[in-house]
Amino acid sequence: MRAFQLGADGTARMHSIAQPVPRPGQVLVKIMACGLNFADLLMISRTYQDRPAPPFTLGMELAGVVAALGQGVDTLQIGARVAVFSGQGGLAEWGCFDANRCTPLPDAMPFDHAAALQIAYGTSHLALDHRARLQPGETLLVMGAAGGVGLTAVQIGKRMGARVIATARGADKLRVARDAGADHVIDSTAPDLRDALIALGGVDVVYDAVGGPAFTQAMRATNPEGRLIPIGFAGGEVPQIPANHLLVKNLTVIGLYWGGYLKFAPQTLSRGLATIFDWYESGGLRPHISHRLPLSDSQTALDLLKSRQSTGKIIIAPHGV
Structure with missing residues (x-):
C-alpha cells in the first residue's frame, strides 16, 4: 500500500509498505479522508511536542471504514464508519489504530467532514468552553x-x-x-x-x-x-x-495542547467531540474545506498549508477524491 512517511533521513515522501495487521485492541481502517494540520509541518521539522521516531506515516486525523478487528475488540464492527484522532498514520491507504481512538460517525456525516472536524473544532471548543x-x-x-x-x-x-x-x-x-x-x-x-x-x-x-x-x-x-x-x-x-x-x-x-488531554483526561476530549458532532447533526457546524486532493498530492497539500494558500482545511483522499 502507499503511505506518505517521514523517513529516517528527515525527508517526507511517498513509500510503498506492507498493509498492516491489527494487534489486540486495534482495528484496521480503510482510510477515506485525512485532514492536514499545521502540526504535520512541525512533525516534519521535528519541532512538535510529540516526536515519533521515524520512519512513520504522517496525518493526525482521519475517517474511514473498519475493515478488520484485532483480538479483544467488541465495541466496533466490520463496516463501521469511524473518525480517528490517531496522531499519525492518516496519510495512507490503510491504517491500524486503537479501537478506543475511534468515534462512530453520524449517518449523514461524510468522511471529509469527519476528518476535518476533530482537531480543529476539538481544539477550539476545548479552548473556548473548557479553558476560557x-x-x-x-x-x-x-x-x-x-x-x-x-x-x-x-x-x-x-x-x-x-x-x-x-x-x-x-x-x-x-x-x-x-x-x-x-x-x-x-x-x-x-x-x-x-x-x-x-x-x-x-x-x-x-x-x-x-x-x-x-x-x-x-x-x-x-x-x-x-x-x-x-x-x-x-x-x-x-x-x-x-x-x-x-x-x-x-x-x-491560558495554555492549551488539545492532544495532551489524551494522557490525563481523555473523557474531556470525548465530551467535546460529542458536542461537536451533535452541533453538526443539528446543522450548526459545517467545516470549510478549501482543497481536496489525492494521496499522491500529499506534498503539494503540505506546501499549500506551509505557504498559507489554503483556508479552513485541506483534505487528502487516499482512495480517490
Missing part, C-alpha cells in the same frame, strides 16, 4: 481566523453567543471569516491593530493561532479580567509575555 469559559455577550478576538483552527473558533464563538472580531491577511481570507460568522474583520497587515480593537470596545478573550507582535497588540486591547489563549505560532515567532501587564489588568494567559 467564554460567556454569551463577551467579545472574542480570533487571530488567523481563516486558517484551520481559526475558522472553527469563529464558528464556535458565534455558537456560544459571543461577538466575534476576526483578523486575517487579505480581502479573500477576511471574506471567508465573515462568511463563517465574524461580526467584525480586520486585516492583519494593518499597523494599528490595538487601536482598531479598542475602537470596537476591546476584547474579553483572545484566540491566537499566529503569534508574533500581534499578540502583544491584542493583549494591550484586552479588557480587565480578559483571557488570552496562544493556540499556535503559524507566524513563526513565539510571543514573549510581559508579566507586569498581566498584573495591571488582571489578565490570564
Whole structure:
C-alpha cells in the first residue's frame, strides 16, 4: 500500500509498505479522508511536542471504514464508519489504530467532514468552553481566523453567543471569516491593530493561532479580567509575555495542547467531540474545506498549508477524491 512517511533521513515522501495487521485492541481502517494540520509541518521539522521516531506515516486525523478487528475488540464492527484522532498514520491507504481512538460517525456525516472536524473544532471548543469559559455577550478576538483552527473558533464563538472580531491577511481570507460568522474583520497587515480593537470596545478573550507582535497588540486591547489563549505560532515567532501587564489588568494567559488531554483526561476530549458532532447533526457546524486532493498530492497539500494558500482545511483522499 502507499503511505506518505517521514523517513529516517528527515525527508517526507511517498513509500510503498506492507498493509498492516491489527494487534489486540486495534482495528484496521480503510482510510477515506485525512485532514492536514499545521502540526504535520512541525512533525516534519521535528519541532512538535510529540516526536515519533521515524520512519512513520504522517496525518493526525482521519475517517474511514473498519475493515478488520484485532483480538479483544467488541465495541466496533466490520463496516463501521469511524473518525480517528490517531496522531499519525492518516496519510495512507490503510491504517491500524486503537479501537478506543475511534468515534462512530453520524449517518449523514461524510468522511471529509469527519476528518476535518476533530482537531480543529476539538481544539477550539476545548479552548473556548473548557479553558476560557467564554460567556454569551463577551467579545472574542480570533487571530488567523481563516486558517484551520481559526475558522472553527469563529464558528464556535458565534455558537456560544459571543461577538466575534476576526483578523486575517487579505480581502479573500477576511471574506471567508465573515462568511463563517465574524461580526467584525480586520486585516492583519494593518499597523494599528490595538487601536482598531479598542475602537470596537476591546476584547474579553483572545484566540491566537499566529503569534508574533500581534499578540502583544491584542493583549494591550484586552479588557480587565480578559483571557488570552496562544493556540499556535503559524507566524513563526513565539510571543514573549510581559508579566507586569498581566498584573495591571488582571489578565490570564491560558495554555492549551488539545492532544495532551489524551494522557490525563481523555473523557474531556470525548465530551467535546460529542458536542461537536451533535452541533453538526443539528446543522450548526459545517467545516470549510478549501482543497481536496489525492494521496499522491500529499506534498503539494503540505506546501499549500506551509505557504498559507489554503483556508479552513485541506483534505487528502487516499482512495480517490
